[in-house]
Amino acid sequence: MKRLLLALALIAVRAEALDDAAAKRFFNATGCNGCHAVDEQRIGPRFRDVANRYRAEGEAATARLAAKIRSGGAGNWGLVPMVGNPKLTTEQARAIATWIVALPEKP
Ligand code: HEC
Numbered sequence: 001m002k003r004l005l006l007a008l009a010l011i012a013v014r015a016e017a018l019d020d021a022a023a024k025r026f027f028n029a030t031g032c033n034g035c036h037a038v039d040e041q042r043i044g045p046r047f048r049d050v051a052n053r054y055r056a057e058g059e060a061a062t063a064r065l066a067a068k069i070r071s072g073g074a075g076n077w078g079l080v081p082m083v084g085n086p087k088l089t090t091e092q093a094r095a096i097a098t099w100i101v102a103l104p105e106k107p
Contacts (some may be wrong), residue, residue: 051103
């Protein structure tokens with residue numbers, strides 16, 4: 001079942017622009033939601049806070065976040081590092097980074 005969901009999510013993120021339902025499936029299938037939620041603080045920052053911090057930077061922020069989603073990193077939100085997700089393709093990481101940065105300022 002988990003494999004099937006992952007396959008579906010990965011097909012879904014192949015599209016350039018992700019809709020909200022596809023993003024949610026992606027977060028479930030890849031485990032991002034173990035550490036992140038859009039509006040709830042978990043181990044990692046709220047995705048809405050991420051969007052609010054980087055929105056004005058546009059493309060530069062999207063590219064940087066996509067790279068960090070794949071390789072992991074630390075230092076922007078506190079002391080806890082994010083593990084890498086090297087199984088994601090650059091296109092998948094880009095699609096999800098684009099969706100995160102495009103979140104509106106308020107719920
Ligand atoms: C094991 C916990 C964990 C998992 C799983 C995880 N993250 Fe993170 N994430 C973090 C932490 C902790 C940070 C804060 C890192 C920092 O301070 O720079 C973070 C930061 C981020 C940031 C902001 C980076 C920055 O430089 O501002 C984005 C975007 C992000 N995560 C997306 C994702 C996505 C997408 C996934 C799933 C593919 C994911 N994360 C999976 C813990 C996690």
